[in-house]
Amino acid sequence: MSVNFGEISENTKMGRESALLGNYDTSMVYYEGVLQQLQKLLQTLKDSSSKHKWSQVKQQISQEYEHVKDINKTLNSFKTDNSHSYHANYGSPMSFDDYARHEEPTRDPDVWPPPTPVEHRPSPNIRGGVKAAPAPRRQDNRSRQRAAPSRNSAQPDRGRGGPNYGNVVDKGAKDKGKDKKKIEEEDGEKKFDPSGYDKDLVEHLERDILQKNPNVHWDDIAGLVEAKKLLEEAVVLPLIVPDFFKGIRRPWKGVLMVGPPGTGKTLLAKAVATECGTTFFNVSTSSLTSKYRGESEKLVRLLFEMARFYAPSTIFVDEIDSICAKRGSDTEHEASRRVKSELLVQMDGVDGVCGDDPTKTVMVLAATNFPWDLDEALRRRLEKRIYIPLPSVEGRIQLLNINLREVEISEDVDLKEVAIKLDGYSGADITNVCRDTAMMSFRKRIRGLRPDEIKNIPRDELIAPATLEDFDEAIVKVNKSVSKEDLEKYEKWMNEFGSV
Template identity: 70%
Template sequence: MSVKLSEMYEYMKMGRENALLGNYDTSLVYYQGLQQQIQRLIANVKDPERKRKWIEAREMINQEYEQVKEISQTLASFLTDKPRAFNAHVEDFGSPFGDNARHEEPTRDPDVWPPPTPVEHRPSPNLRGGVRPGPRKAEPVRSRNQPAPSKPGAAGGDRRRAAPGYGNVDRGRERPSEKGKEKKKPDDGEKKFDGMGYDKDLVEGLERDIVQKNPNIRWDQVADLVEAKKLLQEAVVLPLIIPDFFKGIRRPWRGVLMVGPPGTGKTMLAKAVATECGTTFFNVSSATLSSKYHGESEKLVRLLFEMARFYAPSTIFIDEIDSICSKRGSDSEHEASRRVKAELLVQMDGVAGTGEDEGEPKIVMVLAATNFPWDLDEALRRRLEKRIYIPLPTAEGREELLKINLREVELARDVNLTSVAQELDGYSGADITNVCRDAAMMSFRRRIIGLTPEQVRNIPKEELQMPPTMEDFKEAIKKVNKSVSQADLEKYQNWMKEFGSV
């Protein structure tokens, strides 16, 4: 642990020193290394109080990192936008130093300057197409203070010599914006998706609505579900730790489908994957990929996967995927819905293997959840290679869920969570949460019976926060019924026997 702390201290020291010296790109690298070290440390710490302090430290480091990143992006924008604005000013209003500052071409009459139009639009490919070495550009500058040539042929010869250099200047000024866009992509210090070819509003909408860098849900906040956690760690965590091993036939799973009754923790598992693995989390629903304009929904699907590959390693979580990709070929299916499904299937098949030109595969995993697996399209079911069942919590899982939900609530001495968990057999995780909420409110309800709002406002805080008793839990269990029937459970089990792939 001491070695890790010394490394973290060194990373923080070097990151801050480089930021103060103006080496922002180097500083960002040290900050990223420090964030990874803190994330690993938090994953291994068991003491809740100590873990809370490390999480606070991580938030402070993240704030410093964002400030340095913002400064770096601002400086980068100055480097690309300032020359472009200056060139636009010169083109629109002329050089402030006169046309001779732009055109170094000798003229026939030293008292008359040539018009700029013939020089800007030279039609001859021989004059503009020639590629001259860099030092030739300075050649016309030396001729500025020399007298005009007396021989008629000399002017023409000098003009021909200067024209290629001038053509190079024109080309550099005509395309500054294009070069700026090309250079923005590989900038390591600025991880910003370039939505060339897409509507700017679509890109900004996806980044604003569905990109989550840190959903802040950890493995210990998800009770039970040991097998599901193991599979997700194998699919996402291990390929990030040892990428050299997960190649070829051992390549990571590109699609995982979580099947189970409502309220069993499917969405919580997906958020825990993004938090613990440090991946970019895309939370997608049917509303995210729908649009009233013809053909725009398919563009959104393609843009989503391109953004996921850009921000890789990333996780695309599609909740209630049956609403997006149900079985094709039904009479009630709309043509637009069929096109969206087709684009989704194509993009899912093309996720793996991208980025191989850069020597580093892009890890993008599609994580889907559904309560109606029997409604899914067959082609989508094939692409979701791992299909796991998220069952109702076991007795141990129910007790763990009670502890997680009541960790901030003081309980009465007569409360036995083990016996409460036994009475909650058949309840889902969401049902158990509702029981805990109802039991925690019982003492408050008894205290305010018959009181006016003004009297309730004057009640001391100690009297309001009375600990719930065992009787409160029994009363809450009577009020909150199960949300999943036995017939539903049998339906899920039969589907898993036929199509499951744990």
């Protein structure tokens, strides 16, 4: 490995200047780096005369280093002695701290002292991605005596091969730099490395957004056969047959699910992540909002960085209309516009796959109840737009069976008949009907009783099979939440912008 003579000269100069300014810790770092560089140089030289000259240079630098080391040791001993010294009133000489306190003029405690001037000097030429030593700060003699420098606070971590300084870099440092975003835990699980990012933002995303296993399967979702087929073709199959989905057949990088509230859009997204075995990022408006200027954009960028790291992954943005509504309105805030722009830029950078591995996909799934409020640029990036309708008769029967698995039903109840009565109800509405039905027998049993009397009722008497009358009564209490006018608006939008 070649040695840069300019680096040796520059680092020697910076070490001497730091020593003259009293920054002995910084000076020792420079000197140690120069000595290691000289050692490397002597190992590569073959000419005896050149080797002799550089040996003399190394000897001189070593002597200077020892002088600085002795001075620093003396100052540190003063600091140690001061901790055991007594005040002059007890017969012992005053410490440097005591002198400094007596010499310092009294001042108003509410007035801040003037800032300490800092001399701007160039950092040493460090290679291999290692941080440079701190720039020297001008200090007068009194301030230096007041707080003697601590060697451990200024010197870098030396490791096995000395400081990672100049050309003296650990052989594996470059390899580690390539995978700096990856830390292997003891159990072998990948973990995102927050180096280079705000650690608090990374923890926020991992705590509030990241879900490794949503544990929702296709069988947990009633009906929606066509929507499941489209999502399977757009997301699941590219992972199963990656060689086929290349070129013009590359996977969709954005899928938008449109439909009335309560039809199962969120469950579909979780089922996609479970069936694919991908990492699931559940994003909401609050997850990407911060009161600090510029932090929301950083959260958006960090979200996509983490998704690429944990790929294959699924980014699900629920109620995306609240994050990326149409731009250019009079009521739009500047911060909201910046977040939208960053989201659009990051989505444009998700090309379906990460790197050369076709299985490392990043899929953006979005759901909205107001597709007509979405920005046109976002609509273009969400290439596949799927309509999630109200459940059909078969879907309503499946929903009733799923929700009533733990509820005993009377033999005279025909679930198909109940499903026909629930025409126009969404999946969430049908779930509410089932919950109300399951409570009917309990309400009848405790009617007119006091809490202490209810407590003494045996559990078997509180649970009775649900009858057809219970279903009819629950249907009367729970009304549908989606109107015909809303359904017409969805159908009109899908006819214009849908891609089914």
